Amino acid sequence: MKKTLFALSLVAVAASASAQSSVTLFGVVDVGMTRGTASGTGSASKTALTSSNLNGSRLAFRGTEDLGGGMAASFWLEAGISPDTGQGSATNTNNQNSGSTAAPAGTQGLTFNRRSTVSLSGNWGEVRLGRDYTPQFWNISTFDPFNNNGVGATVTIFAPALIGMAQGGLVGPLVRASNSIAYLTPPTLGGFYGWGQYFLGENLKNGAATQNDGNSLQARVGYAKGPFDVALGIARITYAQTATTGDYRSWNLGGSYDFGPAKLLALYGRDARESAPELVARPWMIGTIVPVGVGEVHAQYSSYKTKFTGGGNGPSVTQFALGYQHNLSKRTALYVNATHVKNTNFAPGAGYTLGGSAIGAGVTDPSSTGFDLGIRHFF
Numbered sequence: 001m002k003k004t005l006f007a008l009s010l011v012a013v014a015a016s017a018s019a020q021s022s023v024t025l026f027g028v029v030d031v032g033m034t035r036g037t038a039s040g041t042g043s044a045s046k047t048a049l050t051s052s053n054l055n056g057s058r059l060a061f062r063g064t065e066d067l068g069g070g071m072a073a074s075f076w077l078e079a080g081i082s083p084d085t086g087q088g089s090a091t092n093t094n095n096q097n098s099g100s101t102a103a104p105a106g107t108q109g110l111t112f113n114r115r116s117t118v119s120l121s122g123n124w125g126e127v128r129l130g131r132d133y134t135p136q137f138w139n140i141s142t143f144d145p146f147n148n149n150g151v152g153a154t155v156t157i158f159a160p161a162l163i164g165m166a167q168g169g170l171v172g173p174l175v176r177a178s179n180s181i182a183y184l185t186p187p188t189l190g191g192f193y194g195w196g197q198y199f200l201g202e203n204l205k206n207g208a209a210t211q212n213d214g215n216s217l218q219a220r221v222g223y224a225k226g227p228f229d230v231a232l233g234i235a236r237i238t239y240a241q242t243a244t245t246g247d248y249r250s251w252n253l254g255g256s257y258d259f260g261p262a263k264l265l266a267l268y269g270r271d272a273r274e275s276a277p278e279l280v281a282r283p284w285m286i287g288t289i290v291p292v293g294v295g296e297v298h299a300q301y302s303s304y305k306t307k308f309t310g311g312g313n314g315p316s317v318t319q320f321a322l323g324y325q326h327n328l329s330k331r332t333a334l335y336v337n338a339t340h341v342k343n344t345n346f347a348p349g350a351g352y353t354l355g356g357s358a359i360g361a362g363v364t365d366p367s368s369t370g371f372d373l374g375i376r377h378f379f
Helices: 002-019 135-142 155-163
Strands: 020-038 046-051 058-068 071-082 115-122 125-133 176-184 192-199 216-225 228-237 248-258 263-273 279-292 295-308 313-327 332-344 367-378
Touching: 020 071, 125 135, 135 155, 135 192, 135 216, 135 228, 135 248, 155 263, 155 279, 155 295, 155 313, 279 313
Parallel strands: none
Antiparallel strands: 020 046, 020 058, 020 367, 058 071, 071 115, 115 125, 125 176, 176 192, 192 216, 216 228, 228 248, 248 263, 263 279, 279 295, 295 313, 313 332, 332 367
């Protein structure tokens, strides 16, 4: 009898294992040398071993269970890592400054800051819950030749935090959001695709001006067929209005066309911060990816210029980036990137810099140059 029960338990375990169609461990290790310089008296350069200059370094797990009838349940846990130091990456719990969990150097443990979701999918699409990329950011990254990595990343994603387009310079909601609920369309719509997302700041509803901070509604819709891809991303993130903060509203339209000898990419949009006075930006980018033997040349020119609705120009950044990726195999590549940035209308000692360089206290309208040289490996 005991042998029979034991045999039945093994059958049950085997059936359970077969229902789980896949569990995968994967990741990226990307390490390089980065040097940044800034112009002007008192400015400082920096040389450092850095990570994620070609692709974001990460350790991840994902799995799918076939539920039958075309339905599946899945999970995705993805942690950012810094292989140059061995540290994990920080996250944000509520899409506000109060939810930042950055820890002192050497104490940040492994966090699934890049993605931690559970999903249910079928012929009707996918419902996804947890921490994930935002549709608005994904639209920028998709059409950036540098995939939002290294010194070559377009200024249309990082400049908003520096210029104050988000609460206290918070980058988190612009890239990834916690407490999100999303719907993604199925890949069977004749080239059309869509992604809607709502995320929560999870504050007490006590009548305070900040009770809705960190809430957002975002979407991305597009069409991809053959060498052509075009998509629109929109977002509104709620923050209480002050002289320097307020609701963040954004839209961006991006597109790409692969001609074979070269792939062209472009992006144009509008960002606004509903402060008093309102600050409005017109970001744009044009770039290309050119196959050269076993490698690729990447180039882009991007601009982020702001104006106050009451009159007057705000801080602005322009950037030119050029890079080369040499593929040693499908998983391993060497890369080199070079970028130059020009700042205008910043307060003395302030501006957008590359490679960790610093601007001298009295320097106005500084420029900055950055270089990456490294290796990336998929596993």
